[in-house]
Amino acid sequence: MQQVRANAEQSRAQVNEAIADCQVASEKHGYYHRQVEVLHDAYNGTHELMNSGKASYLEVLTAQETLLSAQLNEATNMYDAARAVIALYIALGGATR
Numbered sequence: 224m225q226q227v228r229a230n231a232e233q234s235r236a237q238v239n240e241a242i243a244d245c246q247v248a249s250e251k252h253g254y255y256h257r258q259v260e261v262l263h264d265a266y267n268g269t270h271e272l273m274n275s276g277k278a279s280y281l282e283v284l285t286a287q288e289t290l291l292s293a294q295l296n297e298a299t300n301m302y303d304a305a306r307a308v309i310a311l312y313i314a315l316g317g318a319t320r
Contacts, residue, residue, distance in 0.1 A: 234314060241311035248304030255297040262290040 269286040272278035312318065 234316075237314040238311065241307055241314050244307035245304065245311060248300055248307055251300050252297075252304065255293065255300050258293045259290070259297050262286070262293050266290045 266283070266286040266289075269278055269283050273280060273283050
């Protein structure tokens with residue numbers, strides 16, 4: 224009986240942790256998406272400034288590097304969200320036969 228209770232408590236903890244991970248990833252998604260949009264606009268603006276001779280190629284590369292870093296953060300967050308959903312599915316017993 225104690226083993227059953229211990230297993231139930233462990234399952235409950237896994238479900239709670241998976242739900243929390245899903246919520247965190249969801250909250251971060253809006254932030255990362257907005258950051259990518261803003262940095263994309265900044266990159267385009269810097270590129271236009273370079274074309275008009277008011278910015279250097281190094282500034283364009285720096286803007287592009289910052290944008291790519293933000294895109295990587297967004298993709299990593301999306302991956303973490305998918306892993307959290309899978310963990311929740313497993314914690315709820317979806318992977319048992």
